[in-house]
Amino acid sequence: MTDPRITLHDKGLRMAIGEAAPYFNYFWLRDACDTCIDPQTRERVFDSSVLTHPPRAKAAWVEDDALRISWQDEAVISRVPMALLRDVATLGRAHDPAAIPRRLWYGDFMNRIARIPQTSILTTDEARARLCHALIEDGIAVVTQMEPTKDSLTRLVNALGPITPSAEGLFFDVRVEIAPTNLAFTAGPLEMHTDLPGEEAAPGVQFLHCLENTVEGGLSLFLDGAAVAEALRAEDPEAFRLLATYDIPFFYRHENWDYRAHQRVIETNTDGEVTGVTISQHLQDNLDLPQDLLDDYYPAFVKFIRLMQEDRFLIRFRSEAGNCVVFDNHRIVHGREGYVADSGKRHLRGCYTDRGALHSTYRVLARKGFEDMSERIRETG
Numbered sequence: 001m002t003d004p005r006i007t008l009h010d011k012g013l014r015m016a017i018g019e020a021a022p023y024f025n026y027f028w029l030r031d032a033c034d035t036c037i038d039p040q041t042r043e044r045v046f047d048s049s050v051l052t053h054p055p056r057a058k059a060a061w062v063e064d065d066a067l068r069i070s071w072q073d074e075a076v077i078s079r080v081p082m083a084l085l086r087d088v089a090t091l092g093r094a095h096d097p098a099a100i101p102r103r104l105w106y107g108d109f110m111n112r113i114a115r116i117p118q119t120s121i122l123t124t125d126e127a128r129a130r131l132c133h134a135l136i137e138d139g140i141a142v143v144t145q146m147e148p149t150k151d152s153l154t155r156l157v158n159a160l161g162p163i164t165p166s167a168e169g170l171f172f173d174v175r176v177e178i179a180p181t182n183l184a185f186t187a188g189p190l191e192m193h194t195d196l197p198g199e200e201a202a203p204g205v206q207f208l209h210c211l212e213n214t215v216e217g218g219l220s221l222f223l224d225g226a227a228v229a230e231a232l233r234a235e236d237p238e239a240f241r242l243l244a245t246y247d248i249p250f251f252y253r254h255e256n257w258d259y260r261a262h263q264r265v266i267e268t269n270t271d272g273e274v275t276g277v278t279i280s281q282h283l284q285d286n287l288d289l290p291q292d293l294l295d296d297y298y299p300a301f302v303k304f305i306r307l308m309q310e311d312r313f314l315i316r317f318r319s320e321a322g323n324c325v326v327f328d329n330h331r332i333v334h335g336r337e338g339y340v341a342d343s344g345k346r347h348l349r350g351c352y353t354d355r356g357a358l359h360s361t362y363r364v365l366a367r368k369g370f371e372d373m374s375e376r377i378r379e380t381g
């Protein structure tokens with residue numbers, strides 16, 4: 001009964017898919033069977049450890065665009081969708097609509113940032129998907145025409161996910177304070193950084209809603225940390241390796257809190273792609289790597305910081321009241337030029353959600369048909 005395109009082996013089978021004949025392990029196939037997922041809770045209800053013997057196929061064939069397998073020790077006919085097998089054969093994993101390749105950007109990106117009015121995000125799935133897509137692909141977007149109400153920012157964040165609290169609470173206010181807990185709450189320049197690396201899970205997606213800005217100076221600065229990391233990899237692979245390998249310590253300390261955590265300056269995934277960066281010299285603790293390793297680590301670190309200061313990476317703009325900049329706090333490095341404190345008022349309200357929530361929202365929207373909108377975003381953004 002076995003299909004001639006399929007060959008059965010001791011621990012798995014090979015099947016012809018296009019030009020290739022990928023191999024699939026029997027445990028994996030048994031686990032990938034449709035019946036292993038409860039249709040109501042959508043959770044896995046099969047436990048591989050209950051099998052008395054490792055699964056072994058008796059016969060396998062393709063039917064209704066699915067691989068069907070009968071097993072030697074079980075009276076079960078498994079069904080594994082061909083779409084899943086094709087994805088695993090080509091991508092190594094199931095298709096994920098949120099796995100959008102990052103589009104690295106440079107100093108000329110300002111006019112191409114997605115700009116989307118708040119009302120459309122709150123009222124249409126299409127605009128919400130555009131925002132999610134831009135945040136995954138570019139790591140940054142500007143929400144325009146924010147309602148000037150007290151719950152305006154909350155409503156925007158909740159269109160993507162729940163607010164993630166930090167040491168400051170659910171929200172933080174960036175304005176001059178008499179007893180600041182952070183350099184952000186002064187009128188001084190703010191060096192390029194990602195937020196709160198001293199927290200074990202540093203915030204994922206940051207919102208900065210500009211409520212008021214009439215001061216002289218205080219331009220907002222942003223760059224794509226992944227683009228700078230890739231430039232470092234091209235220019236000095238050993239420096240890149242050091243920053244992508246070793247964790248360094250950060251803190252966030254004040255009267256009532258003392259957060260400490262280790263982070264890697266350049267984050268990579270298992271495919272070796274840059275997924276983000278963590279930089280904050282004002283919240284960096286004394287490095288605790290072996291002292292002789294620091295002979296190489298510090299020059300690599302300094303090289304990366306200097307690269308980030310090059311104009312070719314930087315965009316600079318004035319935060320306008322009514323706009324909210326939303327960005328991936330693990331990828332987009334931000335800062336601010338100093339301003340004249342008594343020249344007017346500058347007040348930004350911020351909060352965070354996490355990257356998992358952003359991806360989850362986009363996957364749900366993709367299921368409704370809003371996937372792969374990159375071309376439309378470029379046209380309308």
Ligand SMILES: [Fe+2]
Nearest residue numbers: 184194195334
């Ligand atoms: Fe910040």
